[in-house]
Amino acid sequence: MKIGENMNLARFVKTPSNLFAGVKSFWISLGSMFGVLIIVAFMLVFPLKKKCTTAYNGLDDLSAALERYTLKKDLYNGRWVESKKQEAELCDKETAKCKSFLKGRDDFLEAVFTREEPGEGLVKINDEALWKHEYSKRVSSVLAKLQEKNIMISADAFPFANWGLEIPAWKDILITQKRFWILEAVSKIALSESGITYIKKVSFRETPLAYNPAYTEIYTPIPITIQVELRADQINFLLQEILRSDIPFVIENTRIMHTDKFFNPDQPVKDAASPRPCPIIEVVVDMYAIDYKA
Numbered sequence: 001m002k003i004g005e006n007m008n009l010a011r012f013v014k015t016p017s018n019l020f021a022g023v024k025s026f027w028i029s030l031g032s033m034f035g036v037l038i039i040v041a042f043m044l045v046f047p048l049k050k051k052c053t054t055a056y057n058g059l060d061d062l063s064a065a066l067e068r069y070t071l072k073k074d075l076y077n078g079r080w081v082e083s084k085k086q087e088a089e090l091c092d093k094e095t096a097k098c099k100s101f102l103k104g105r106d107d108f109l110e111a112v113f114t115r116e117e118p119g120e121g122l123v124k125i126n127d128e129a130l131w132k133h134e135y136s137k138r139v140s141s142v143l144a145k146l147q148e149k150n151i152m153i154s155a156d157a158f159p160f161a162n163w164g165l166e167i168p169a170w171k172d173i174l175i176t177q178k179r180f181w182i183l184e185a186v187s188k189i190a191l192s193e194s195g196i197t198y199i200k201k202v203s204f205r206e207t208p209l210a211y212n213p214a215y216t217e218i219y220t221p222i223p224i225t226i227q228v229e230l231r232a233d234q235i236n237f238l239l240q241e242i243l244r245s246d247i248p249f250v251i252e253n254t255r256i257m258h259t260d261k262f263f264n265p266d267q268p269v270k271d272a273a274s275p276r277p278c279p280i281i282e283v284v285v286d287m288y289a290i291d292y293k294a
Contacts, residue, residue, distance in 0.1 A: 106292035108246045109178055113138070128167045135161070135180065142187045149191050152198040158183050159203060178222065179204065182289050185247040186226055194241045195234025197280060201227040208288045209252040221250070221288040232281045239285075248290040257282035 113134045114122040125131045139160045146153055160183065161168070161176045168176065183202060190196040205223035230238060235256070242249050 102292050105246070105248045105290075109181055109289065109291055111181065112177060128170065128173065131173055132163065132168060135176070138180065138184075142184055145191060146187055146199070151190055151196060154198075154200050157199045157202055158187075178291065182222060182224060182247055185245045185249075185289075186224075189238070189241045189245060190228070192241045193234075194238040195231040196228045196238065197231070198229040199226075200229065200282070201225075205286075209286050211288065217293065219293055220291040222291055223252075223286070223288040225284060225286050227282070227284045229280050229282050231278045233278050235281070235283060238283065242285065242287065248292075249287045250290060251285060251287045253286040255284040255286075257284060 113125045113131055115125055115130070115134060117123045125134055139158075142158075143153070160180070161172075186199075186202055190199060203225050205225060208221045208223040211221050228238075235254075239251060239254070242251060
């Protein structure tokens with residue numbers, strides 16, 4: 001009996017010991033799992049959370065900035081956008097009109113000599129010798145019209161080209177032809193109601209006096225200076241005729257020179273109220289022709 005009792009007692013004592021061992025293993029396993037989760041959290045979760053926080057703060061700052069902007073600016077609706085599109089279309093149309101106008105003005109400077117051919121009408125002159133002959137005829141015509149109008153000109157008033165017996169090359173013809181149209185335009189200004197009585201000098205210059213290089217891609221300036229005598233009360237008409245010319249001119253500078261061609265002081269004035277003859281003044285106008293790159 002005592003032996004059985006001792007065995008039961010030993011079994012009873014051993015059972016709590018096993019129970020405590022099992023509980024201990026459970027907590028160790030649980031602690032290990034928590035440790036792994038903490039390591040995973042530090043390695044994955046916390047960096048990702050930091051990125052999310054940074055992104056959120058960035059969006060929050062952007063949202064705040066947009067809110068401040070909308071408080072300062074007007075929001076544009078569809079009607080406003082449509083009106084702006086119509087303005088852009090109108091601007092494009094006006095730009096096209098300007099380009100067409102500039103091309104039309106440039107055509108005067110780019111024109112080439114023509115001659116009447118039987119059965120063909122007006123045709124361009126492509127032969128250098130024929131062009132030289134036509135150039136001489138046109139120069140004579142310009143000078144003759146000035147003489148008919150009783151406008152005096154100096155011997156070297158116009159810098160018309162003179163090749164003698166040589167035939168000019170086309171590279172020289174192209175430059176000379178543009179200069180001819182400019183000189184012809186100056187003669188037409190003198191033939192108008194500009195009051196010019198004497199053409200002293202017309203000369204081409206190398207560089208303009210006032211030219212904005214920003215316009216280089218739009219046009220090339222051809223500088224020219226005219227020195228003429230005219231009635232003092234006609235100087236405004238002279239400037240108007242220059243700006244109204246078929247060749248587009250830009251007036252850079254105007255200088256009024258002294259002259260001794262006034263009315264005769266020895267001529268007695270019968271009536272002090274009667275108008276006296278208008279004095280003649282000498283004027284130098286610096287300008288340039290616009291050669292558009294159209």
